[in-house]
Amino acid sequence: MNAVVRMAVLDLRTVAPYRYQGLVVFGVVVALLAHNRPVVVVPALVLLVTSQVAAYPFVVADKAGLETLYAVLPLPRRAVLLGHYAWAVAAFVATATVGTTLALLLAWGESVPFGGRTLVTVLTLSWAMFVVTVAIQFPLFVRFGYSRISVLCTFLPLAVIMLAVTRLHLTIATFASIQAWLPVLWVAGAAAIVGSAAVAMAADHRRAG
């Protein structure tokens, strides 16, 4: 197994003991938002659940001293950092998959039209929010540790997203009107994740030095 994948699996095992808490949050989000607007299920889940789940290995690492474990394990430091990102992307994919399935079922049950271009738009919006969250949070967690930067890291990505939504007057309809640009957003998001990982590695080097 590749070192980065092994690290991502370690992150999965790190958060696994807290899966029931995550499922409760997941259920509450679905229950609160699904009834009238299945279309917002995926973005809401990604924003509220994925951002927390993706960052949770940092939370537990701070509490349990896992940085020492990472240093003791036969694992390159680079793989540790990239593994965190791989775990986050996997968490996004899982959340988006389950969220999409739920949203489609809810829409079908309530006879709300949902699918096709709207679904692609919603997923793209969700990806953009996920990228903003992770790309901002992870380098800061790496540089300063979760406990020192948790409040800023919780609100900064939300502030950026709110700012983008309000300043650009974004709505689902806006996104639907820029269908041609959606693939660009996916690629730009991937590039942002790669850039964030590079920043995180530089921040880690600076911290260690």
Next chain:
Amino acid sequence: MSSDLAFALRGVGTAVSSSFGLHEVSFDLPTGYVMGLIGANGAGKTTIIRCLLGMRPIDTGEIELLGHRAPGPVALRQDIGVVLDHTYLVGDWRLTEVERTLRPFYDRWDGVRYRGLLAEFGLDPRAKVKDLSRGMAMKLMIAVALSHQARLLVLDEPTSGLDPVTRDELVGIIGDFLLDEGHSVLFSTHITTDLDRIGDYVTLVHGGRVVRTGTKDDVLAAYRVVRGGPDDLSDLVGVQLIGLRQTATGAQALVRADEAGLLGGRVLVEAPTLEEIAVHTGARVPASAGGAR
């Protein structure tokens, strides 16, 4: 690089803060032996271990670890078991999950041995890490280290805060690890009696410097403890008193063994214990003493 050495530090220095760091730290351990790293709290033991394990960069000198110049290849960590004075595992993991989590990282992980060690140490595989007592947690960390067949075991204050029975058990476990002559142990402690049974080499550290290093017998033979009345040690000529302690009823200090012959007959001169050497060498550093005394 010497393949006969488990590790060697040569002139290692690192600044931890503006007021503390390691200075010219040099000592080594031949393969197959146990070294006790002795010093008071804050002497620099943990910093030395962190440098040795590559967890802390060094500013000067070099470190050799299992035949490689440190930090060496990442695969070298397959051969090193690390037991610190605290666990570094998720508290909510059960001991079965500890194995499931760590196994993929080690090429020579032996699950049968891990489960056997848990049973031998009286650890319930269903227990959670956070529910273990300190002694149990130390045993778990040793079980992990032994299950990936480490060649070098590095233990940082593993017996600190443990009751005498558990300490004795842990020392026995380390002794069993040494039955394989390719295995070596670095064991930091401020409880010197732990080393009476298993210590082959001793390194005394104080203030980030090595005070004395060598075989346990050589270190013991290098000093004498001298006792006398309250004023008996105050007017000795040509003898450097190390860590002089005076009370209303008497005085005690350590002297170099080669200076013991200069002492008069009014003082009592005896072979010291490791405890006495640690206490006196760590008590005070005379300005003229420099690195090794």
